[in-house]
Amino acid sequence: MAVEIIMPKMGMGMEEGTVVEWLKQKGDSVKKGESVVSISSDKIEKELEAPEEGVLIEIEADVDDIVPIGKPLGYIGSPGESINEPGEPTSLIQPTQEDSDVPTVEINQATAIASEEEPRLRVSPAARRLSKIMKVNLSTVTGSGPLGRITKADVEHAANTQKVEPENKTIEIEEKPSATPPSIGGTTKRVTGMRKVISERMFQSLQQTAQLTLQTTADVTELLAFQKKAREAYQINDEVRLTITDFIAKAAINALLDHKEMNSLYQGDSITTFDSVHLGVAIALPEGLVVPVIQDADRKSLSAISREIRKASKLARASEMNQLQLNGSTFTITSLGTYGIGFFTPVLNPPEVGILGVGTISEQPVYFGDELKKRSMLPLSLTFDHRAIDGAPAASFLAAIKANLEKPFKLVL
Template sequence: MAQEVVMPKFGMSMEEGTIVEWLVKPDDEVKKGDPLVTISSDKITNDLEAPASGVIIEVTANVDDTLPVGKTLAYIGEKGEKPEPGREEPQEEPQAQQAQSSSTQTEEEPKTNGRAASDSRHIKISPAAKKLAKSKNIPLEELTGTGPQGRITKQDVENYERPASEEPAPQTEIVPYAGIEEAVTKTPVRGMRKAIAENMHQSLQQSAQLTLMKKADVTDLLHVQKQAKQSLEKDGETVTLTLTSFIAKAVVKSLQAHSHMNSAYIEDTIHTYPHVHLGIAASLDNGLVVPVLFHAEHQSVLGLAESIQKLAEKARENRLDTSEMSGSTFTITNLGATGIEYFTPILNPPEAGILGIGSLQEEVVMIEGQPQARRFLPLSLTFDHRVIDGDPASRFLKDVASALEQPYQMLL
């Protein structure tokens, strides 16, 4: 009897998914656990593995189709077998198949010489590396894996050097624009990019956003961070104590003192939360995700650093579950690595506040009549004016800056 392959449920909040790419075609032989199809939800993109061994006897969903969880995508059976009619109503994914859905990697036996097999279904490669290779039009069989058991990593893709004669030409289309024909690149908006577009448009359309800006003198904080980082390294700790972990602690302490900032505007009602579920925006190759530090008020600076590090690793490897990216009450977004100072971050709906972090700036200031070089951190607070007025929002931002300027208080 043919085995149905159904739209999986990658996380508790997933209701539907979009077919990004079929990795197999009808009449292909597959083994249980082989990657069949790449699926994108509103937050993550994963490969779905074969629930059984056999032959792909029929594919019932096309690339770009968006289908509810439980909908039949394909059938696996014996060669020549005819599939029975699939389910018409979406159902919860069976636990067995959900367990077979891969959110971490696509793996089979590699060639013994360390080079990936020519059949893309038998290549050890992480989803992030596979996605990057596809965007660069790099054949997977040309890549050599340096990860565990020959697994191809994202770094392997980035280090790949293509012969000059093989550089792909950009895909363009000639279209008329203002009476002149121009070559343009067309990219369908789908998956994560579509979700981001819809959420950001909704955020601006359905809230009254205002941004306040202030800089914090973090000269002393940087000294504390450096000393603490060196101490942890001596003790053999693997946690990296970043500036972001101190910023997170400062924000959490300030949210506890200004509960109105830890709120959301939902259906003409202001919801104020007793706990701080802190979202940390993370940029990916194909978009943006916001993993959440739940009950952040119970964590020390070191605990926040460890949580941030783990979530960042999972984000880079596309291993975040949708439950880890839902339920934040306030968000931090950091553009410091790009050299940006101040900007106007867009609220992560339905939250009432988001703090943008800019690039460290060095300035000479007068202190007790003497010039001193100091390091300043630009802060940009966007808030929903339907929930908060300018004065309480400015006091919250002032407290965040004060906490960063008095780092030892955050360690107590």
């Protein structure tokens, strides 16, 4: 009997997922536990494994299709095995003599008449969207998918082959050879999965908020010396490293407790300010950016924060984060310091009203009175939503982060 490959629920708020890529094709043999299809929801991508050994006998959802949780993506069964059409009871497909009473016969006859007069089109969501864009009449398209389902490829083929009927006029047009554009090398790739989610959210962020960025530099010469002594005194292990990012996170958390207006969410026509800090820490992955959340970060020590950031980084790079670990942040920090970038303009992570951008530390000459000294300077860029925060309180908050970093003993008190 065929076994369904189900769209799983990967988080509390998840209602649907997107098919990113089929790793196996119809007719391919699969082993139990072997990856069959890649799906995504929000910023999580996950490969689904085969629940049983067999053959992928049907694919119900094409790439880019959006599927509700609990619905089948495909079926695994024995070679040559067929399945009933999803959503239709077996009794209607193969009625038995005992079950065929009068009401059932009438329903089946009505269904048959309706099918003859107006056949129901089986169309994938992606194909339906594309047909609207390309102005293709789906009733004229022949489906090549399972059970005659119309796919995106069918719509594209129909769009390329359909002809425009000429008007009832005879117009002589002199044909001229069309210029052939030069061949340009390149690769075209569809925007899907995590990259698609990020692109949509960043665009919405800039469209729906009033973003302004303030910049300053913090003298972290003492912080670097303090970090060195702390790492020498603290028993370093694989979970705690006491990196500069850990200190910056603690500095931002302490500043948020004194400037609670920055620890807020702007949603609809209301601003919610939080007593606890739920800190998002952006982590760059090859396929995009994820923001794990340190819940109740204001109640954690510097070493605990370091441990959680390191753990989140490992999980993110192993694609083992779940939706719960990526939700609920009230403020975010993001860094481009490892790439040699100084100041930049970080983009808000709505509905948060603030995000701190961290640049790379550089050695610069700084005057102390009449004396010029070499100091380690850290660029900081604060983007905030001007709808919720004015410039003065935002500047005061950024100054508090700077003060915390320049007096590192404050971070461990």
